[in-house]
Amino acid sequence: MPTHPHFAPAVQTLRSSVYAGARPAAGLTPIPLHIGDTWMEPPAGCRMEDFRVADHPGMHRYTAVAGLPALRARIAELESARTGLETAPEQVLITAGATAGLAAAVGALVAPGEQVLLGAPHWPLIAGAVRAFNAEPVSVPLMTAVDSAEEAVACFERLRSKRTAAVYWNTPHNPTGRVMPREWLAALSDWAKSRDLWILSDEVYEDYVYAGEHVPTRPLAPELTIAAHSFSKAYGMTGNRCGYLVGPGRVIEAIERIITNLHYSACTASQLAALKALDGPGQDWATRACIRYSDLGRQASEALGLSAPEGSTFLFPEVSSALDERGLPGLLTDLTEQGVLVAPGPTFGPYPNHVRLCFTAAEPEQVRRGVEILAKRLGV
Amino acid sequence: MPTHPHFAPAVQTLRSSVYAGARPAAGLTPIPLHIGDTWMEPPAGCRMEDFRVADHPGMHRYTAVAGLPALRARIAELESARTGLETAPEQVLITAGATAGLAAAVGALVAPGEQVLLGAPHWPLIAGAVRAFNAEPVSVPLMTAVDSAEEAVACFERLRSKRTAAVYWNTPHNPTGRVMPREWLAALSDWAKSRDLWILSDEVYEDYVYAGEHVPTRPLAPELTIAAHSFSKAYGMTGNRCGYLVGPGRVIEAIERIITNLHYSACTASQLAALKALDGPGQDWATRACIRYSDLGRQASEALGLSAPEGSTFLFPEVSSALDERGLPGLLTDLTEQGVLVAPGPTFGPYPNHVRLCFTAAEPEQVRRGVEILAKRLGV
Numbered sequence: 001m002p003t004h005p006h007f008a009p010a011v012q013t014l015r016s017s018v019y020a021g022a023r024p025a026a027g028l029t030p031i032p033l034h035i036g037d038t039w040m041e042p043p044a045g046c047r048m049e050d051f052r053v054a055d056h057p058g059m060h061r062y063t064a065v066a067g068l069p070a071l072r073a074r075i076a077e078l079e080s081a082r083t084g085l086e087t088a089p090e091q092v093l094i095t096a097g098a099t100a101g102l103a104a105a106v107g108a109l110v111a112p113g114e115q116v117l118l119g120a121p122h123w124p125l126i127a128g129a130v131r132a133f134n135a136e137p138v139s140v141p142l143m144t145a146v147d148s149a150e151e152a153v154a155c156f157e158r159l160r161s162k163r164t165a166a167v168y169w170n171t172p173h174n175p176t177g178r179v180m181p182r183e184w185l186a187a188l189s190d191w192a193k194s195r196d197l198w199i200l201s202d203e204v205y206e207d208y209v210y211a212g213e214h215v216p217t218r219p220l221a222p223e224l225t226i227a228a229h230s231f232s233k234a235y236g237m238t239g240n241r242c243g244y245l246v247g248p249g250r251v252i253e254a255i256e257r258i259i260t261n262l263h264y265s266a267c268t269a270s271q272l273a274a275l276k277a278l279d280g281p282g283q284d285w286a287t288r289a290c291i292r293y294s295d296l297g298r299q300a301s302e303a304l305g306l307s308a309p310e311g312s313t314f315l316f317p318e319v320s321s322a323l324d325e326r327g328l329p330g331l332l333t334d335l336t337e338q339g340v341l342v343a344p345g346p347t348f349g350p351y352p353n354h355v356r357l358c359f360t361a362a363e364p365e366q367v368r369r370g371v372e373i374l375a376k377r378l379g380v
Numbered sequence: 381m382p383t384h385p386h387f388a389p390a391v392q393t394l395r396s397s398v399y400a401g402a403r404p405a406a407g408l409t410p411i412p413l414h415i416g417d418t419w420m421e422p423p424a425g426c427r428m429e430d431f432r433v434a435d436h437p438g439m440h441r442y443t444a445v446a447g448l449p450a451l452r453a454r455i456a457e458l459e460s461a462r463t464g465l466e467t468a469p470e471q472v473l474i475t476a477g478a479t480a481g482l483a484a485a486v487g488a489l490v491a492p493g494e495q496v497l498l499g500a501p502h503w504p505l506i507a508g509a510v511r512a513f514n515a516e517p518v519s520v521p522l523m524t525a526v527d528s529a530e531e532a533v534a535c536f537e538r539l540r541s542k543r544t545a546a547v548y549w550n551t552p553h554n555p556t557g558r559v560m561p562r563e564w565l566a567a568l569s570d571w572a573k574s575r576d577l578w579i580l581s582d583e584v585y586e587d588y589v590y591a592g593e594h595v596p597t598r599p600l601a602p603e604l605t606i607a608a609h610s611f612s613k614a615y616g617m618t619g620n621r622c623g624y625l626v627g628p629g630r631v632i633e634a635i636e637r638i639i640t641n642l643h644y645s646a647c648t649a650s651q652l653a654a655l656k657a658l659d660g661p662g663q664d665w666a667t668r669a670c671i672r673y674s675d676l677g678r679q680a681s682e683a684l685g686l687s688a689p690e691g692s693t694f695l696f697p698e699v700s701s702a703l704d705e706r707g708l709p710g711l712l713t714d715l716t717e718q719g720v721l722v723a724p725g726p727t728f729g730p731y732p733n734h735v736r737l738c739f740t741a742a743e744p745e746q747v748r749r750g751v752e753i754l755a756k757r758l759g760v
Contacts, residue, residue, distance in 0.1 A: 005489065005545070005546075005576055005577060005578045005604060006489075006491075006545075007488055007489060007634050008487060008488055008489055008490055008491045008513070009491055010487060010488070010638065011488050011634045011637055011638065014637035014638065014640070014641065035442060037441050037442055038441075041433050041437070041438075041440065042440050047432075047433055047440065048428040048429070048431050048439070048440070048649040049428070049429055049430075049431060049432040049433065050429075051428050051429060052427075052429040053421050053427055053429065057421070058421075058619075059428070059619065060421065060422050060427065060428070060616060060617050060618070060619045060620060061417050061418075061618050061619045062415060062417055062618045062619055063619065096476050096480070096621065096643050096647075097643060097644060099641070099642075099643060099644045100476075100642065100643040100644075103641060103642045103643070107388060107390060107512055107513075108387055108388055108390070108391050109385065109386075109387060109388055110388055111386075111388045111389055111514070112492045112514050125640065125641050125644070128637075128640060128641030129641045129642065131641070132487055132638050132641050132642060133388070133513070133514075134491070134492050134513075134514070165385070165386075166385075196385055197385060198385045224385060236440060237440050238440070238441050238442045239438075239439065239440045239441045239442055239443065239645075239647060239648030239649065240440060240647055240648070240649070241476065241621075241643065241644070241645065241646065241647045242647075254387050254391045257391055257394035257508075258390065258391065258394065258512050260394070260505065260508060261394065261479075261483060261505050261508030261509045261511070261512050262479075262480065262483045262509065262512055262642060262643075263476050263477060263479060263480040263483070263621065263642075263643050264477055264479045264480075264505070264621070265619075265621065266621065267476075267619060267620055267621045267647040267649075267650055268619030268620070269428040269619065269620070269647075269649065269650075270647055270649075
């Protein structure tokens with residue numbers, strides 16, 4: 001045992017910001033393409049100003065840990081319709097963002113020293129959540145590396161060990177903008193079942209598909225899958241910190257035990273906003289946003305000489321042609337000096353020659369300028 | 381390694397609700413004295429309805445992980461004045477409630493298998509946070525058991541082991557309503573320094589002191605103390621899930637690494653509400669609430685034949701006289717049938733014959749009725 005006071009081992013493996021490489025240069029208004037956000041304001045009627053104490057007395061008090069009963073019930077209905085699986089309100093857990101939900105799921109399902117296989121490139125925070133609970137994230141190159149369901153399964157199987165407790169994948173995909181085909185998901189789910197592994201299925205961009213279709217994982221492995229969803233991404237409410245998990249009742253109950261002690265509950269007003277969005281103006285807003293995002297994704301990908309994104313709000317260009325002897329840090333420094341912030345590839349797994357950009361994180365005109373600067377540097 | 385899929389060991393040691401004993405009986409409107417909340421609405425000007433997109437464009441987007449820079453700076457100023465310790469904004473971390481802050485502090489400072497000594501009776505969720513990170517909470521009977529600073533130190537020292545990484549105490553005290561004397565805090569802090577232990581000092585009720593004075597721990601052990609504070613408790617905003625930690629810069633930076641992956645940040649609108657409360661109507665509201673709470677605490681304690689609370693919003697009566705062969709569960713069942721919900725003593729440590737009640741959790745008239753029912757049962 002080391003001399004106290006020391007930090008927990010987890011701290012040594014974590015960075016404070018996954019975007020530590022990107023800092024705005026003095027004097028320039030930065031174009032923040034490094035964060036997964038939207039420039040759009042949330043639907044009218046679903047903003048904080050729309051929830052008044054006169055209509056919602058006690059709206060600044062605690063809710064139950066698992067969330068407002070009306071919100072859980074509404075989501076259960078939607079989820080039943082969306083997946084064809086009869087889903088009870090007890091299978092839904094409202095969380096302080098999908099991030100908090102996925103982190104708590106790791107806390108409930110993965111013991112210290114166990115491993116979680118992450119379909120890579122992966123959403124950066126899932127690796128951090130696994131490390132925070134003193135478990136080990138293992139990157140499994142997938143979206144940039146394989147072309148078939150069989151290869152996808154082989155990639156995961158190759159890195160599986162006796163210590164593997166769970167697998168994580170996300171679709172529509174952050175950061176590549178691809179959408180996982182049904183056959184891949186079916187084959188991977190069958191494989192996870194055969195290996196008795198939990199599946200953490202991150203579907204927070206499910207409403208943003210521009211080609212193909214989003215396939216939810218739960219129907220493929222209902223007893224093993226914990227699906228993460230986000231009001232942040234669906235309705236432009238990232239700052240509200242409200243999302244939800246859906247899974248088997250006994251698993252949701254276990255995750256609730258962790259949530260109780262990690263953050264207790266999501267913000268009450270954020271839950272009201274989520275319920276309002278589901279009941280009213282959310283769907284229209286998401287439909288309009290989807291058309292707009294699709295255009296922006298196509299324009300950005302064309303400017304960079306990439307395939308158009310099939311979903312999500314990201315592109316993940318390979319940038320080797322723009323690197324000099326300073327490597328990726330040099331490129332990030334140069335771009336930052338020009339006011340363009342992008343996320344470094346290594347935060348997504350073993351990707352020293354990639355960057356991620358979010359094509360909805362700033363006003364479209366700003367994004368266009370940022371992409372132009374990047375394209376010029378890449379020699380496109 | 382057990383066969384997968386299994387739950388993490390932490391789950392086995394956690395309950396989903398620390399108030400699992402209390403359920404409202406059918407037909408009766410329950411009087412919810414089991415939760416630490418307030419019936420008062422937050423200050424006018426600091427409610428969600430007061431924050432408009434027109435005035436705060438982007439107010440539904442992400443903030444930095446550590447919180448709004450203006451809020452961190454304002455708290456640093458206040459904390460410098462309150463403690464006499466020059467405190468920089470980098471020493472302040474905004475968290476999704478004090479709960480999320482304390483849990484992340486455990487994650488950053490306590491390794492799996494290590495122990496945290498909890499001054500008992502203790503706030504229930506701290507034990508759960510320690511368990512969630514696969515560490516071991518150790519109850520140290522304190523507020524109900526000792527009469528001097530020397531005894532307090534002896535109690536902690538007796539239960540210290542080589543595995544002890546940190547100590548936790550809270551004042552004004554949840555659940556007993558006592559305020560820890562300066563000499564105790566000074567002696568305990570000196571002891572923690574001599575043993576090289578982290579101090580988690582939970583001061584969320586600092587604004588609610590009715591007798592004596594609140595003594596902040598940071599000036600007594602600035603290099604070792606992480607202090608937790610709450611806008612929830614200060615300004616009647618429990619549902620906003622916004623609080624903060626203050627501590628040494630390098631520790632705050634380490635905790636920020638954990639926060640990034642556990643919940644990313646507190647709700648943006650909640651942070652705006654906190655800043656507004658600090659800058660304007662919060663202090664008046666808290667002053668008025670303090671007078672009101674003091675009256676309510678005195679009335680409730682008189683009705684129960686207890687000493688008046690010195691601070692916080694709780695009483696922790698010993699209820700042996702009301703127990704039959706069914707023990708505490710029997711009493712809780714009976715009270716629930718009469719519509720009165722209280723929190724069971726065992727969630728606060730080794731207290732099988734105590735209950736906790738919050739005398740601000742419902743309208744004063746409701747609280748009065750609930751307390752009357754309990755007093756009658758206790759034969760007061």
